[in-house]
Amino acid sequence: xxxxxxxxxxxxxxxxxxxxxxxxxxxxxxxxxxxxxxxxxxxxxxxxxxxxxxxxxxxxxxxxxxxxxxxxxxxxxxxxxxxxxxxxxxxxxxxxxxxxxxxxxxxxxxxxxxxxxxxxxxxxxxxxxxxxxxxxxxxxxxxxxxxxxxxxxxxxxxxx
Ligand code: SF4
Ligand code: SF4
Numbered sequence: 001x002x003x004x005x006x007x008x009x010x011x012x013x014x015x016x017x018x019x020x021x022x023x024x025x026x027x028x029x030x031x032x033x034x035x036x037x038x039x040x041x042x043x044x045x046x047x048x049x050x051x052x053x054x055x056x057x058x059x060x061x062x063x064x065x066x067x068x069x070x071x072x073x074x075x076x077x078x079x080x081x082x083x084x085x086x087x088x089x090x091x092x093x094x095x096x097x098x099x100x101x102x103x104x105x106x107x108x109x110x111x112x113x114x115x116x117x118x119x120x121x122x123x124x125x126x127x128x129x130x131x132x133x134x135x136x137x138x139x140x141x142x143x144x145x146x147x148x149x150x151x152x153x154x155x156x157x158x159x160x
Pocket of ligand 1: 063105107112113123
């Protein structure tokens with residue numbers, strides 16, 4: 001990971017309490033106002049941050065993989081859906097399929113995704129800061145400040 005991206009993560013780690021307080025303020029905003037603030041900062045964040053120089057999400061957390069995702073991955077890999085599950089996944093405590101190793105088995109050495117066009121929906125949406133109804137996932141977004149430099153950036157900008 002680029003050193004400056006790691007610095008964002010370090011900042012989020014050291015500002016956990018401050019970010020938790022910010023979260024409480026954000027929870028008081030009207031839903032549309034909150035979406036607009038975060039969605040605009042998402043665009044700014046990804047003008048600065050290049051996922052190919054990071055890959056921290058793919059290296060450290062697993063997406064939840066749904067049946068539709070498994071079908072698509074199987075088609076891409078030209079193997080049966082059951083083989084995708086057996087080879088790459090396990091059922092977690094919440095009965096969701098997740099990747100069976102970390103970094104993700106599909107993350108390549110150059111940080112590209114081996115199954116990019118058929119990657120799970122959860123990967124496509126990560127870090128989920130360009131969606132509506134951000135108020136429904138604020139707690140998750142706070143956790144993501146520790147994983148995704150773009151989310152750290154968004155939190156720091158929200159304080160201004
Ligand atoms: S499937 Fe691709 S995008 Fe999703 S975690 Fe694995 S490497 Fe990353
Ligand atoms: S989404 Fe965030 S954590 Fe994942 S590669 Fe991009 S900047 Fe890094």
